[in-house]
Amino acid sequence: MNVFLFLTFAGIAVACAVNLLVQRHPISSAISLIGVMGSLAVLYLLLGAEFIAAIQVIVYAGAIMVLFVFVIMLLNAGEEERTRRSKLARVLGFPLFAALLSQIVWVVYRPFASGPGVEFGGFVGSTEALGRALFRDYVVPFEVTSVLILVAIVGAVVLARKEIE
Amino acid sequence: MVPLSWYLVLSAVLFALGVAGFLFKRNIITIFMSIELMLNAVNLSFVAFSYHWKQIGGHLFVFFVIVVAAAEAAVGLAIILCVFRNRQTLNVDDLETMKL
Numbered sequence: 527m528n529v530f531l532f533l534t535f536a537g538i539a540v541a542c543a544v545n546l547l548v549q550r551h552p553i554s555s556a557i558s559l560i561g562v563m564g565s566l567a568v569l570y571l572l573l574g575a576e577f578i579a580a581i582q583v584i585v586y587a588g589a590i591m592v593l594f595v596f597v598i599m600l601l602n603a604g605e606e607e608r609t610r611r612s613k614l615a616r617v618l619g620f621p622l623f624a625a626l627l628s629q630i631v632w633v634v635y636r637p638f639a640s641g642p643g644v645e646f647g648g649f650v651g652s653t654e655a656l657g658r659a660l661f662r663d664y665v666v667p668f669e670v671t672s673v674l675i676l677v678a679i680v681g682a683v684v685l686a687r688k689e690i691e
Numbered sequence: 692m693v694p695l696s697w698y699l700v701l702s703a704v705l706f707a708l709g710v711a712g713f714l715f716k717r718n719i720i721t722i723f724m725s726i727e728l729m730l731n732a733v734n735l736s737f738v739a740f741s742y743h744w745k746q747i748g749g750h751l752f753v754f755f756v757i758v759v760a761a762a763e764a765a766v767g768l769a770i771i772l773c774v775f776r777n778r779q780t781l782n783v784d785d786l787e788t789m790k791l
Binding site for chain 2: 528529532536539540543544546547552555556559562563566569570572573574575577578581582585586589590593594597598600601603606607608615619623626627630631634635636638639640641642643644645648649651655656659660664667671674675677678679681682683685686
């Protein structure tokens with residue numbers, strides 16, 4: 527059952543990610559990215575990260591992607607046109623992609639190929655434990671992120687405002 | 692029983708696809724979405740390692756990554772709005788000078 531769920535949602539995630547690259551219209555890419563995020567949320571649940579799965583759906587697939595779709599609609603972005611300006615990219619693009627992928631897989635696969643696998647319920651990062659760690663051990667980073675968000679709000683407002691003559 | 696390495700390989704595949712999207716796509720919004728895809732791939736690695744070592748720290752890093760991604764999306768999309776207002780294009784090949 528674990529393997530079935532993993533393979534199903536890993537397949538959906540990879541298919542949606544490939545679709546993100548293949549689609550020419552930004553709205554289609556945004557919908558595929560939401561598919562990736564939704565299936566990743568299921569994988570987080572399988573790994574026992576229930577709070578992360580919830581905020582993945584609410585914040586990532588909900589809030590951030592709504593912002594993206596909103597901007598795409600606002601700017602009335604159409605299909606991207608092919609420019610074909612770089613000959614080198616067409617020749618080297620796929621081999622370099624394969625090289626990067628095989629290199630990461632090579633580094634990551636071997637040390638963890640054996641050893642205990644992932645079983646649903648083997649480790650549950652409960653919201654209580656997360657809150658305890660967040661407000662006790664990581665309270666300074668938590669406060670710093672609040673400043674970061676404040677700066678981001680001010681920056682977004684300043685950048686997006688209309689110039690008043 | 693799923694080996695941990697499968698999760699890490701999935702994360703690597705998603706990350707590589709994000710890099711490819713960042714380099715291949717011409718639309719600035721799609722490039723921005725590829726960055727989000729890379730962040731998601733790294734989050735999956737964090738959660739998988741958190742499971743492996745039975746530590747909550749990985750979840751906290753994912754939490755912070757999501758917060759930073761939200762801030763980044765707000766500022767980045769405001770920058771895209773600004774660029775579009777000045778240039779009337781979203782194609783990065785047409786945005787080759789820093790001068791307005």
